Amino acid sequence: MLMRVNALLEDLSWRGLIAHSTDLDALGAHLDQGPVRFYVGFDPTAQSVHTGNLVQILLAKRLQDAGHRPFLLVGGATGLIGDPKESGERVMNTKELVHEWVDKIRAQVSGYVSFEGENAATMVNNYDWTANMSVLDFLRDVGKHFPVNRMLARDVVARRLEAGISYTEFSYVLLQSMDYRELNRRHGVTLQTGGSDQWGNIAAGVELIRRSDQRRVHAMATPLLTKADGTKFGKTESGTVWLDANLTSPYAMYQFFLNAEDAKVVDYLKVFSFRGREEIEALEQATLEAPFKRAAQRALADDVTELVHGRSERDAAVAAAAALFGRGALEELTEHTLTSVAREVGGGSFDGDASIVDVLVAGGVVDSRGAARRAVAEGGAYLNxxxxxxxxxxxxxxxxxxxxFAVVRRGRKTVGVAERA
Structure with missing residues (x-):
């Protein structure tokens, strides 16, 4: 059933999911005439998507739930080029590796939308319409519509000019713009969504369709999520928070969201959770009144971990977090869960039968054998x-x-896992 635009755009706006739009009023009217076919793209620049991509995936799900039809594009062509980064030229991966990553990412993102019903999702790959296109055709049919002065004015290009930017990355915007036009021609797609860091590319696609085909289409971008200090959300000391369980375990993902800052946790709930407005506002109030209970953080960690990894992995992550600090039975944790915990909390290994002193040192909860002995003497050392x-x-x-595994603890909060070699 199609959700009327007033409810849909109002909800997206309340959730903080609208940073840019070609024309919000016109988009609203267009959505009211729906169902609208829309697309969002993911470049295979790694073997997995991450929490930043999850914002776009869940926006696609919200639009589909409102009655619109998603086209999920994995860029087998654009992934070979790479969107310009401010830090410098991207490493160009081999075609074989990029195509392997395409398959992995297609499998990942397809798990969040429905491929059944009247507004069933469709997966597409821009390699299909790009691979056999000649350079001459590309320059005549696409390049002709891009004034170089406007391309040079793009923020990321302007910042890269002094250090240098290759023609390959400079031309990326043409490829992504062509994607929108191709999907408009082939499938009637009239809305593109993405992150605000892609707004220049997205708007260029709208302009290409206007210039070459004299058609009006729409675009909308979400803001980039940040931490309270303004740094990028989704990064930890150990790196990116991936959706692939082999790269970021369910336990690590749960802990990442559980540790969300009080000042930002409600913003994250609006973006990543499908809880309604009334429930989220109640969690916001609970955070203001009793932040130490971390009610909003627990709701956020529960929702995201279950959404990405399923209920059983979420339950295992909750049980592990409790058991590590003496509030649950470590013996009930599976070997798989303990392996994830060990990777996250850190610790080393020990050989054969070892003294508790050596195990405490190996687990990283003390820095010397002397400190280990003192911890035992003071009653602050724990094994399992x-x-x-x-x-x-x-x-x-x-x-x-x-x-x-030996789960070792010093006091109430310092935990490590040592593994027998």
């Missing part, structure tokens, strides 16, 4: 949530979780 009283305790396989 059991207080250690004997500094000469030998940790054999029978004391390890799954015969491999």
């Amino acid at each position: 949530n059991q207080r250690v009283e004997d500094p000469d305790l030998v940790v054999g396989a029978d004391r390890l979780l799954h015969g491999r």
